[in-house]
Amino acid sequence: MRPFFIVEGPMLAEQSHKNKQPAEFTQRANEALKHGCFTDAAAIMRQAVSSRPDHPDLLPLAIRTLIYVGAHREANHLLDRYAQLSSNDDRHRGLCAELYALVQRQAEAVEIYRALAVNGNRDARYNLGVNLLATGDLAEAEQVLEALIVEDPADAQAQLILSGLRRVTADRNHIERLQQALRSQRLPAMERVKLHYALGKEFEDIGEFDQAFRHFQLGADGRRGMLKYQVETDQKTLALIAGYHNSLEPIHTNAAVGQEAVFVFGLPRSGTTLVDRILSSHSRCDSFGEITDLPMSLMVMAGRSLPKEALVQETARWAPEAIASSYLGRLESFDSSAEKHIDKTPLNFLYAGLIARSMPGATMIWMERHPLDACFAMYKTLFKMGYPFSYSLEDLADYYIAYDRLKRHWQEMLGDRIRIQSYEKLVQDFDSEARALANTAGLDWEASCGEFHKNRSTVATASSAQVRQPLYQRAVGHWRNYEEQLTPLADALRAGGIELD
Structure with a gap:
């Protein structure tokens, strides 16, 4: 140390x-x-x-x-x-709590925010609610957020988080309150976007799919209009990765290197958190969540700012031993006694070739979901950061086609080094598929893996409320509720060679 x-x-x-x-x-x-x-x-x-x-x-x-x-x-x-x-300085205590949340120590963050909230500090109360959600204390999180909204119905962020806590019903929902907040003429653009996403989610819960899509679309259009994003940049990057990383040579000489690492990746909202919870419920496995240590290890190794193309090109030439040492050293620096550590950063699929040649002992699980379910799940999510392609059906189609080409490239190059896990198969044949996942990660089956919803570890992703529930299948084929609205997306995907049937 x-x-x-x-x-x-x-x-x-x-x-x-x-x-x-x-x-x-x-x-x-x-x-x-x-x-x-x-x-x-x-x-x-x-x-x-x-x-x-x-x-x-x-x-x-x-x-x-x-x-x-x-x-x-x-x-x-x-x-x-x-x-x-900083125990006697509220400003520093707030920064300290923010950092505790950043390093996924939400329990400590909750303790600080709870103390700061005693005097009515609104930001502290909001952050208390968000961190309670991450720790699985949903009932208290709901109380905290509800109190904030009662005081200020225009608090769109609190409204959005609260709408995602539970499935609402026709008799018990927040639709009227959300609509009333949306009528305000002085509402900032981003707050309006958040309210549209919240309304979309609640209309969807009660089966009003036309209304739900209308609000999802209004929210996505509003968010897209705030971004200076060109999907062509990501398309080019994905193609460059396949072009430069087209060989496993040279490969690390030690076949066991990286055996402690379990990578779970794929598009966001494709089921990565579900797999993470199943495997991290095992006594020999824990999860570090959506960490950025793999891309950050490469950026630190580069030693300077590099444009995407240069970084892609350089990493293809780096010694596999150096890549493995840099990343695995970062894993070792986490406090954990487990034998296996999950890194469930979705976009780590970009580095599958680097992982394979530098850490031949590592497990790679790629979550796959029906293209329309995958795309629409992203489209109806207002991400805290990242995934700028998700706010336009046209961008989604273009990105997905480029993503699929890279996935096929890795499948051809890496074969069974990657387990391609169907989300649909996992939820429809859970016992068999979950056991196979554990086996892929080098773990014997434990009953706790089948009771993943009882896992008390923190979840700081968009799925934080859902993974506290027992297994459900309602997300399979969910896109069919919006078949008419998603026809342009389906047509674009088919034109790009994506099979949908």
């Missing part, structure tokens, strides 16, 4: 930093981050904390830079130190 605040690399030659002000350190670190020099930024902030150990203003950036370079254990210890130093 590396000592805290160690000064490393070229920074050892510098003079004492005792007299430097916190702003000088943070300015230098931010400048390094701007140029993609993550290791330099972390070294600067380690120096900063070493020279001014009791200055809380340094700690948020220091913790973030440690996370960027994968020093997770060190970041968590420093975060606990930050919590002690």
